[in-house]
Amino acid sequence: MSHSDFDIVVIGGGINGCGIARDAVGRGYSVLLAEMQDLASGTSSASTKLIHGGLRYLEHYEIRLVRESLMEREVLWRMAPHIIWPLRFVLPHHRGLRPAWLLRLGLFLYDHIGGRKLLPKTRTLDLTRDPAGKPLRRGYAKALEYSDAWVQDARLVALNARDAADQGAEILTRTKVTRLQRRDGGFLVELTDQETGQVREVTARLVVNAAGPWVDQVLRQSAGENDRRHVRLVQGSHIVVRKLFDHDRCYIFQNKDNRIIFAIPYEDDFTLIGTTDRDFNESPDRVQISREEIVYLCEAASEYFERGVMPDDVVWTYSGVRPLYDDGASKAQEATRDYVIKVDGTGQDGAIVNIFGGKITTYRRLAESVLEKIEQALGAHGAAWTAGATLPGGDFPVSGFGTLVSQLKQGAPAVPDVTIRRLARNYGTRARQILGQEGQLGRVFGADLGENEVNYLMDQEWARNPEDVLWRRSKLGLRFSPDETAALTAHMEARVTARDWADKSTRTSNSE
Structure with a gap:
């Protein structure tokens, strides 16, 4: 087993872990990030995909969280105008629920x-x-319309990881931290490759525990806290149905149980409906939507839409577990969405910075708060920098998306307009790397997914299998047939095998 030294090892490849790794390496720390599955394979790809203040959090007096979230909307939009864009939300007034004056006050x-x-x-x-x-x-005669924003959540994670790697961080996916031991004022970290079983040991001065729903498991493993529970796991599920309306605005609906759901235009031809909130007491690996949740979302949407939504209309579902800080709230929907940072140890005996809760909108501010703790333990390096920096592919003005699409089309006249727009939305200016000088997609596996794009995702964004490509780096799985998926699988497996053999040959040659 080889030994390497890092200032920081980050455990967890969700939005918080990748955001922290990016911020830290940009300030001059040496960083390794380990994710036991794929990037954004847990909570960070199962959100409602909104950059929003959280209107309903005002009812729970979480003013600081709402204000910070609202301030981040335009910051993040400027950072990544390809994967983040504004949306208008329509809130119909429902007699008998929240009064109109209260809604107007909240939106003021x-x-x-x-x-x-x-x-x-x-x-x-x-x-x-x-x-x-x-x-x-x-019966719905009046509504209030307000602004928030949309984000391609799993792509936000991948782009933070890509930027961290471009600045020198080591990003390891499908790599589990199997041992974490304090040693010589820092940590010995054992990393196990989940595909090959290969074990590697590294040392770190500080560890960031951003494992999301698994944060308590890391604490039990590292700090011996076998009985203490820090997180409240809350399941949120969504359903996707065929398009229910033709305009590009979203709906936010009040329910009689005092909750709200969203109905959002999704991937051009669909409508996304969610989310639910219920306590979850099983392993995060086993999360899946229940029949009860499907019925709940269908009935809640049918309360508003003229065309009722039935369980048979559902074409896809997804569920995630939110690792909320256990603040003792009586109901899952009342538990705080604010983030909590707890530090175990010091810079002298090895500090673990533990992350609880949080929401995708505030991930960048959370990272800055974590860096304050890191600076206290390890000493300050560079200054805060992420507020004015773009993510990969986002180096164009927020008003310049149409211009980018036109430029990409000029370089690839044979590629359909709808595909050019999708590539621009997913990759921004880096779509040029996919289209290449010839302006081609390469072999098309299904929908409009070409070989050049697949290879880019494997080489630049750690994709290893079709699920990574079809359901996290994109949502093209909604349009893929089993035969098309099989063809994509064969291509990716052959490419992984060839690359692994090349890596093995390189290691063998170097050892000689």
């Missing part, structure tokens, strides 16, 4: 406490005249 705060500059402000809609009222049942 929403407009004014977060430093909104580019996003449009709230307005009132007449649903009897506005197109947003057409898909809704009769």
Whole structure:
């Protein structure tokens, strides 16, 4: 087993772990990140995919969280205008639930406490005249419309990891931390490759535990806290149905149980509906939507849409487990979404920085808060820098997406317009690397997924199998047939085998 030394080892390849790794390496720390599965394979690919303040959190008086989230919307939009873009949300007034004056007050705060500059402000809609009222049942006459934003959540994770690697971090996927032992004022970290079983040991001055739903497992393994519980696991599930409306706005619906759900345009031809909130007491590996959750989401949507939503209409579902900090809240939906950072140990005896809770909107601010703890333990290096830096492919103005699409089309006139737009949305300016000088997709496996794109995802974004490509780096799995998936599988397996043999030959040659 070989030995390497790092300032920081980050455990967990979700949005928090990758965001922390990126920020830390950009300040001059040496960083290794270990993820036991694929990037964003847990909670970070199972969100409602919103960059939002969290309107309902105002009811729970989480003003700081809402304000910080609102301030981050435009910061993140500028960082990644290809995978983040503004959306307008329509909130119909439902008689008998929250009164209209309360909703207006909440949205007044929403407009004014977060430093909104580019996003449009709230307005009132007449649903009897506005197109947003057409898909809704009769009786909904008034609505409020406000701004938030959309994000391709799993791609946000991959881009943070890519940027961290570009700056010198070592990113290891499918690599589990199997032992964590304090030694000589730091840590001995044992890493096990989940595919080959190969074991590697590294040393670290500090460890960041950003394992999400597995954060307590890491604590039990490293700190001997066998009985203490820090996180409250809350399951959130979503359903996807065929498109329920033709416009590009979203709906936020109030429910009689005091919860809300969203209905969001999704991947052009679909509508995303979610989410649920219920306590989860099993292993995070076993999370899946229940029949009860499907029925709940269908019934909640049918309360508003003229065309009812039935369980048989569901074409895809996904579920995730939110690792919320256990604050003793009586209901899952009342548990805080704010992040909590706890430090175990010091810079002299080896510090573990543990991350609890958080939401995708505040991941960058969470990373900055974690870096403050790291600086206290290891000493300061560079200054905070991420607020003004773009993510890979995002080096164009927030108003420049149409121009980017036109430029890509000029370089690839034979590629359909809808594919050019999808590539621009996924990769921004780095779509040029996929299209190449010839402006081609390569062999197309299904939908509009070409060989050049697959190879790029394998070489640049740690994709290893079709699930990585079809359900995390993209959502093209919604359009793939079994035969097309089999062809993609064969291509990726052959490429992985060839690359592994090349790596083995290189290691053998170097050892000689």
